[in-house]
Amino acid sequence: MNSDEAAYAALFAKIERERGFQGNLYRQKCLRRRVAVRMRARGVATPAAYAALLDADPAEYDRLLRVLTINVSKFFRNPETWAVIKEQVLPDLLRRQEPLVMWSAGSAAGEEAYSLAILVWEWLSAHGRDGWDGVRIVGTDIDDPSLEAARAATYSELALSETPPALRRRWFTAGDQFRLKETIRRGVEFQQLDILGTRPGFHADLILCRNLLIYLDRAAQRRVFGTFADVLRSGGYLVLGRVETLAAEVRPVFHVVDARERVYRKR
Ligand SMILES: C[S@@+](CC[C@H](N)C(=O)[O-])C[C@H]1O[C@@H](n2cnc3c(N)ncnc32)[C@H](O)[C@@H]1O
Incomplete structure (x- = not known):
């Protein structure tokens, strides 16, 4: 695991502890792209800085979870x-x-x-x-x-x-x-x-x-x-x-x- 992977793994472990969402069991590429959306929105550059932001502003968990659970659907889709x-x-x-x-x-x-x-x-x-x-x-x-x-x-x-x-x-x-x-x-x-x-x-x-x-x-x-x-x-x-x-x-x-x-x- 390189340092970037380790930083995301630590972030997802934290999210699991706090909110129960087991991000480490999802495909990482897709999930990290989604975390990056929230990081950009909040102006932070690293997963560790984002973890600190979650501590300072727990309401951010809700915004993050909305992005991580992809909720797109339609009636009679396919x-x-x-x-x-x-x-x-x-x-x-x-x-x-x-x-x-x-x-x-x-x-x-x-x-x-x-x-x-x-x-x-x-x-x-x-x-x-x-x-x-x-x-x-x-x-x-x-x-x-x-x-x-x-x-x-x-x-x-x-x-x-x-x-x-x-x-x-x-x-x-x-x-x-x-x-x-x-x-x-x-x-x-x-x-x-x-x-x-x-x-x-x-x-x-x-x-x-x-x-x-x-x-x-x-x-x-x-x-x-x-x-x-x-x-x-x-x-x-x-x-x-x-x-x-x-x-x-x-x-x-x-x-x-x-x-x-x-x-x-x-x-
Ligand atoms: C893309 S939607 C699919 C909706 C619908 N099944 C469809 O095909 O149109 C994926 C849904 O799975 C939910 N989901 C993601 N991870 C989940 C989990 N671990 N347990 C239960 N639902 C989950 C998301 O919240 C989201 O509402």
Whole structure:
């Protein structure tokens, strides 16, 4: 480890002690670039000087954590993945007529969990099933401001740019912003959870985890895949989307459902 790496490692260890965010388990290049943004904004030149600034001004932790947890998302982001969820994954799960738990891990401001909820509600209604009929949808994220935004469920037009127009009309009330309708909001709960920390207090039949693992180093990714393999029930689905890759160690646990969209079913 050179002195620069050591200085960042010390900074991330400090952030973990103070705020629980385990920066040393993320890909360092990307994370350091993000710290540098805050260092520039505060006019400090070294990680050590930035650590001293965090002591002097603890409110800076919040600004830093907002930058470190990358919260960009959209409803129905990557429509091809949603097509597989809609046409293959949900019909198989919902026809089982059992209580189901669906988990959006790294749910940002709720866009992914609510997109799922819209498809679930529409499938259930189209098949004459009342209410949520035993389906529980949980969004979890490490970032509290994102969870607050998820509960508020009010979005900019940009967040809906990949949403089919009919769904946009049906499920959002347009004003200055787009407010998600109560029916869908009621179907999703949000919890604070560090995917690298304790396991969730539920087993799941579907896990969506997209655009999160790419930020973690290999060892941390393996840890998260271990969690997913344990949390998923047999026959449950794991949806990673196009940018994530399933770790070799857990491949034997899964059948491939769609190689391109990285959709897997637990054996
Ligand atoms: C780029 S967003 C992805 C949102 C959504 N899954 C999507 O694909 O559009 C990544 C999310 O992962 C969250 N995140 C980062 N590290 C996390 C961790 N250790 N535990 C839980 N969530 C984390 C961030 O706060 C952020 O909201």
